[in-house]
Amino acid sequence: MTQIKQKLGGFLEQVGLFLAVLFYVLFAWYQWWSGVSPRLIRGSAEREAIHHAHLSIGATLFVLLLLIAVIWLLRPGQSIMGRIKKAFSNVANTAISLFFIFMFFSMLCGLAQAWSKGEETPFLGVFNLPQFLDWSWSTAGYNHAALSTIASALFSGIVFVYLFTHLRKYVKPGIAVGLLIILHLVVNLPKPPSLHPIAAFGSYVMIPIFYLTALALYCWAKERRAVYVPVFMVFIVFFLYLPYIAFKVLPPWHQKSAEETVFVESAEPLVPARPQAEIFSTPESLARAEKLVLWCTQCHNAAPSDSHILGPNLVGVYNRQAGTAEGYGRYSSAMVAKGIQGTFWNRPNLSEFLTHGKEFIPGNLMNQQSDLSDPVKLNQVIDYLEYISSK
Template sequence: MTTENKSGGFLEQVGLCLSVLFYVLFAWHQWWSGVSPRLIRGSAERDAIHHAHLSIGATLFVILVLMLAMWLFRPGASILERLKGAFSTVTHTAISLFFIFMTFAMLCGLAQAWAKGEETPFLGVFKLPHFLDWSWNTAGYNHSAFSNIASALFLGIVFVYLFTHLRRYVKPGVAVAILLIVHLLVNLPKPPSLHPIAAFGTYVLIPSYYLIALALYSWAKHRRLVYWPVFAVFIGFFMYLPYFAFKVLPPWHQKAAAETVLVESTETLVAARPQAEIFATPEALASAKDEATWCTQCHNATESDTHLLGPNLVGVFNRQAGTVEGYGRYSEAMIKKGLEGVFWTRANLSEFLLHGQEFIPGNLMNQQSDLSDPEKRNQVIDYLEYISSK
């Protein structure tokens, strides 16, 4: 055996080990991604899962870089020939696109963490150096979009793999039925129940692209004129999925923050109460903060110049609608409402939190929590007044 063959064989074995480790960690990573949003933001359990998510993501990124290096430098065919092979069939194309989008998803995830000053330890120990300086919004949107593409490709690949093995024992139609039933059983809602958008993805979207993946594999294995347009539409859909689902504008559609134009309020403004008067006890403050947990999914609620998907909520009480400095994602509807003299008084906050789209048609906030209970709604408004009070 030549030295080149020995080297190639060794690299192939190392690559296989890395692949197995990658898929195990990826499955674990997906599990944490699904569990974390169901937990209370700021809780010790959620923080622990969040740090595990960052660590696993950093580890996946390093493994991906190693796998890419081995793929590039392994003896044998030229890089051009390998690229042709990587996209020669629908299966190879799906696998190649999965690794490409996973790499970019991990890159954006790292950038998102670094934008908030968080650590990204490889294997939970070795901290990756900060080498990207992207905004939290840009990195976060792309991380979501790329991760969804990679996850969908991965599920489609696994579905086809299981189908090809199962059909050895049962008819193709029975194999498909068994796999879909297993999917539905595994994803039965668990308390707390799935958000309607997540439920639509789990019970409609995922089974749909299972069937699309199977159709491409069974009929269009080598028909590039068929599977390339399908992949293009698929990728385009997922690139805009965060906008369709949560009204989060893609970075390429965001504008620079417009110059703030201040007007006079159409209503008499009642100054925010001193903090000591808003909540009589620490328990009352903690309860109100807990009710506002969903707000902090998209808004920063601490004294800072930074914004998340939504504008910083500190100072929102009595603030003119659509006028936070340095925030460039306001809808035209929100800015127009502010220019009409609408300020965030207690009455306007209550109406907006109860009937957001009716109060400001076309605004971008996607209400994630039910605040129809006046007591809960007032607690949230009290908390907004509290963090705005001097």
């Protein structure tokens, strides 16, 4: 009987390990998918399909997590109570258990939210770290946001630690880390690198850093030294400001409120925006422009009801004073100063900004990386900005 139990225990452990690897691989792709849909036109069939695929992977991940928890609880060898006690028996175990529980709720709430037609559910959002951080930082509106990447990377870091503790039973620690880094590269390298500067940064730079950090902290905590408390604090503060260090994205407590906006008169007379029907007379011409602006929408929303993401919402930008979108608190001081000098977003200023941005506003934070040197394309993009700012 004990032998059967032992065998069953060993078998279940292998199953748990397999599920954890599966979780890890799917999670990496889940992250990537969430960065793809924002680049597709809202309401298009393609975007819907990706959204659904993304949700299905999310649901699968949730089920995997549930299975891993059940296997861990029911594995023979120890009573359920004994196992739960062990999960909180020391700092390292408690940290991992809390993260596991947190991840679980996070995914549950994320799915509940996605399924409730994407309506915001602030109460649930508090538990849903990636989305909660998206609201407060609004860096990209989706999971590939800078801070979401940090939160998600932390989660995969925990899975990484879990895999490490198991692998270590079979191979030396150094080899275990090496195998996990190889796994990470195999999973991540096929992803297209140019998707989004933040997403790429997350996949290639930050996640490995997180793995190693998580591992270091785990080993540290295992030794039960009080020194890990300040270390944790330093890491937390560091990572809270990492988006600023990397992308100059300030956390919400540093953002300026709308009342501080200084409004001035335009330095030059403005030609009012034309009526929408005049700007794009055919659906094809509108579709062509929409396609060009797709690139911009990874950082800018361009629909009236949508909030700001990494960049300010572009609805109404045409003929507006630079650096004054309502509720967007992350303008560079260079952009705000340019606006106060009387720069409004008319056609000549937009042309200048979109082709020679760094010279037009030195120190601005827009890194659009797309080539608009072709005047036809440039005009189509500006037409589109005029279109979404007009009636």
